[in-house]
Amino acid sequence: MSRLLTEVGGFLTKIAESSPRDIQLVAERLHDHAVEERMSASDLRAALVELxxxxxxxxxxxxxxxxHVAKRWERFGVSSEMRAVLLMMLAQRQQFDQATREFEAITHVGLVDFLRSRKV
Incomplete structure (x- = not known):
């Protein structure tokens, strides 16, 4: 992490610890967007294709x-919070796919093909 980001992160932490609650929330929000790991636009595109x-x-x-948010995401990716939501969605999708494969192995019913044909 660059020195500037470290200093900005430290500054925002100090504000968050010593300010009224609303200012703390603003400082935390700035910290999340300026310092926390984001999902890059290319990783976002790949995740959404998988979804x-x-x-x-x-x-x-x-x-x-x-x-306008879609355009911003195309350029800058998404925040750490949205990254976490998308990773959770991907994990759920993978769990569903695994459960579906197990279901199909037992019943010999093509559930995945059926759902894909319905764009589910």
Whole structure:
């Protein structure tokens, strides 16, 4: 991590520890966006493809997220909080895929193909 980010992080931590609660929340928010690890735009695109979306804009449209946010994500990726949500969604998708494979092995019913045909 660069020295500037370390100094900014330290400064924001000091503000958060010694300020009224609203200012603490603002400082924490700034810290999260300036210092915490983000998901890059390329990693975001890959994650969304795995979740079944062709583009960041398609995901944002499906989620009701404004177009200007999609454009920002295309350029800068997403915050650590959104990164955590997306990684959780990917983990759930992988668990579902595993459970589906186990179900199909027992029943010989093509559940994955059926769900994909319905874009689920």
């Amino acid at each position: 079944g979306y062709s583009t960041i804009a398609d995901f944002c449209d499906a989620a009701g997220i404004p177009t």
